[in-house]
Amino acid sequence: MPDPIDFYFDFSSPYGYLTSKRIDAIAEKFGRSVTWRPHLIGAVFKTTGSQPLLNIPMKGDYARRDIPRTARRMGVPFRLPERFPFASVAAGRAFYWLNDRDPGKAKDLAKALYHRAFGEGEDISGGDSVVAVAAAQGIDADELQAALADPTVKERLKHEVEVAVERGVFGSPFVFVDGEPFWGNDKLTEVEHWLETGGW
Amino acid sequence: MPDPIDFYFDFSSPYGYLTSKRIDAIAEKFGRSVTWRPHLIGAVFKTTGSQPLLNIPMKGDYARRDIPRTARRMGVPFRLPERFPFASVAAGRAFYWLNDRDPGKAKDLAKALYHRAFGEGEDISGGDSVVAVAAAQGIDADELQAALADPTVKERLKHEVEVAVERGVFGSPFVFVDGEPFWGNDKLTEVEHWLETGGW
Numbered sequence: 001m002p003d004p005i006d007f008y009f010d011f012s013s014p015y016g017y018l019t020s021k022r023i024d025a026i027a028e029k030f031g032r033s034v035t036w037r038p039h040l041i042g043a044v045f046k047t048t049g050s051q052p053l054l055n056i057p058m059k060g061d062y063a064r065r066d067i068p069r070t071a072r073r074m075g076v077p078f079r080l081p082e083r084f085p086f087a088s089v090a091a092g093r094a095f096y097w098l099n100d101r102d103p104g105k106a107k108d109l110a111k112a113l114y115h116r117a118f119g120e121g122e123d124i125s126g127g128d129s130v131v132a133v134a135a136a137q138g139i140d141a142d143e144l145q146a147a148l149a150d151p152t153v154k155e156r157l158k159h160e161v162e163v164a165v166e167r168g169v170f171g172s173p174f175v176f177v178d179g180e181p182f183w184g185n186d187k188l189t190e191v192e193h194w195l196e197t198g199g200w
Numbered sequence: 201m202p203d204p205i206d207f208y209f210d211f212s213s214p215y216g217y218l219t220s221k222r223i224d225a226i227a228e229k230f231g232r233s234v235t236w237r238p239h240l241i242g243a244v245f246k247t248t249g250s251q252p253l254l255n256i257p258m259k260g261d262y263a264r265r266d267i268p269r270t271a272r273r274m275g276v277p278f279r280l281p282e283r284f285p286f287a288s289v290a291a292g293r294a295f296y297w298l299n300d301r302d303p304g305k306a307k308d309l310a311k312a313l314y315h316r317a318f319g320e321g322e323d324i325s326g327g328d329s330v331v332a333v334a335a336a337q338g339i340d341a342d343e344l345q346a347a348l349a350d351p352t353v354k355e356r357l358k359h360e361v362e363v364a365v366e367r368g369v370f371g372s373p374f375v376f377v378d379g380e381p382f383w384g385n386d387k388l389t390e391v392e393h394w395l396e397t398g399g400w
Contacts, residue, residue, distance in 0.1 A: 047257045049249060057247045058370035062383055072400050073390065170258035183262055186386035190273065200272050 004035040005191075006176040008164055011038055011088035011095075011110075012052075012125075013172035014067045014080065015185040017118040020111065021076045022188055023175065030195040036099075036107050038092040039164040040157075041172050048170050052085035070185065079121030086117075086125035089157065090148055094130045096156045097147040098139065105137070112137055204233040205391075206376040208364055210241045211288035211295075211310075212252075212325075213372035214267045214280065215385040217318040220311065221276045222388055223375065230395040236299075236307050238292040239364040240357075241372050248370050252285035270385065279321030286317075286325035289357065290348055294330045296356045297347040298339065305337070312337055 007023050009016030020036075027034045045051055054060040064080075071078035091113050099106035112133050117124045124130055127148045135141040147153045164174075168181060175182045175191055180199065182191050194200075205227050209216030220236075227234045245251055254260040264280075271278035291313050299306035312333050317324045324330055327348045335341040347353045364374075368381060375382045375391055380399065382391050394400075 044258060048259055049251065049256065051249065056249065058244060058368055059248055061368060062370070062381060065381065066383070069400075070390075073393070165258075168258055168261060170262065181262060181265065183266070184386065186384065186390075189389060190270075190386075193273070200269075 002032055003178060004033040005195075006037055007034050008037045008039050008169045008172065008174040008176075010041045010172040011091035011113055011117065012084075012086050013041065014063075014078070014118055015070075016172040017078075017114045018067070018070055018074060018076060018185045019173035019175070019188060020114050021074060023173075023191075026188060026192050026195070029192075032195065035103075036095075036110055037160060037164065038088070038095050038110065038157075039161045039169060039172070040088060040092065041170070043161050044165055044170045047165075050170075054084060077115075077119045079118065081117055081121045081123055083123055083125065086123065088125070090127045090130045091124055092157045092160075093148050093153050094134060094144055096160060097144065097150075097153045098134075100156070105139070109134055109137055109139065202232055203378060204235040205395075206237055207234050208237045208239050208369045208372065208374040208376075210372040211238055211291035211313055211317065212284075212286050213241065214263075214278070214318055215270075216372040217278075217314045218267070218270055218274060218276060218385045219373035219375070219388060220314050221274060223373075223391075226388060226392050226395070229392075232395065235303075236295075236310055237360060237364065238288070238295050238310065238357075239361045239369060239372070240288060240292060241370070243361050244365055244370045247365075250370075254284060277319045279318065281317055281321045281323055283323055283325065286323065288325070290327045290330045291324055292357045292360075293348050293353050294334060294344055296360060297344065297350075297353045298334075300356070305339070309334055309337055309339065 005027050009020060024034050053063050068078050095106050095110055098109055113124050113130065116122050116133050124133065127145065131141050131144050134144050171183050173185055177191060177194050180194060207223050209220060224234050253263050268278050295306050295310055298309055313324050313330065316322050316333050324333065331341050331344050334344050371383050373385055377391060377394050380394060
């Protein structure tokens with residue numbers, strides 16, 4: 001069984017949301033699985049001199065047009081939350097807490113959180129809103145609420161973000177196929193081609 | 201006859217070079233022509249808080265891997281010039297000077313300059329090197345040398361850069377199809393799809 005594909009994404013990234021809709025299906029075509037790895041792109045903004053995409057003059061205007069246009073082409077529902085950019089720390093913590101118990105359920109939770117944020121345009125920044133989405137997936141609300149405040153869980157996300165930075169992940173989405181890095185939703189065609197050919 | 205496609209590019213942009221290898225053929229499939237419009241991406245670096253791509257921590261390392269990889273996939277020769285990033289003002293001035301006389305020859309010159317810079321990895325930053333490439337294309341060296349110092353020609357490029365900024369062009373390559381903007385070499389598949397469908 002070949003290694004899983006690593007899919008890095010930030011829960012507050014619209015392009016990460018778009019990639020989340022396709023990455024598993026692309027991998028499956030080539031008998032590959034995908035490890036979902038939420039991170040926090042803000043962690044490298046200082047290093048790369050960047051800032052939240054939609055706040056950048058000119059580039060932000062373009063992205064506001066390109067994101068819904070790309071979503072339409074992909075047939076994916078899209079609605080930008082009123083509060084944007086938003087904090088994705090609670091979502092990331094909830095994901096890794098659940099992932100250590102049941103990776104399948106964690107992936108379902110990630111999909112539900114992304115849908116809530118960018119399919120419906122609702123707020124998922126606060127712990128309460130994350131817990132509400134999780135509860136609708138059958139996750140115990142009290143347990144998750146406690147986990148979000150647990151230093152071990154906080155440390156877990158922090159560690160994952162550090163690993164992402166060490167691996168050179170500076171944006172979202174960011175995909176590794178057998179160590180080969182691909183940045184951006186627009187790279188999915190190349191990701192697929194790499195999987196198909198084994199590289200070029 | 202439908203409007204031409206606008207292809208904005210900076211002569212010092214590797215991704216612009218890659219797009220230059222495909223844009224005409226893509227347009228031609230749909231009976232469209234392409235207006236080549238060199239600009240200077242540095243003009244908006246202050247506005248967007250950006251800097252030359254390969255100088256950006258993390259992102260630069262990624263680009264150094266992605267550019268040759270994309271070139272290999274496209275079957276395009278690629279070699280990064282030793283002096284990079286480099287000034288592209290002389291190349292831009294030469295282009296517009298020639299373009300006002302013979303757009304076909306200007307496009308050929310652009311291709312030759314791009315080939316020199318990123319196909320062979322040679323320096324095209326100085327006026328002399330631009331004139332040498334142009335002379336090999338049958339352009340009068342003395343005339344071009346004089347044009348590069350002509351205030352009218354300088355103003356011509358400056359004006360084109362200003363128009364580009366007004367149109368929201370913040371990167372290279374940047375393509376408009378019937379007013380619809382597409383940024384980046386990775387967007388060529390969507391450019392093609394837009395031409396095919398008339399938009400979505």
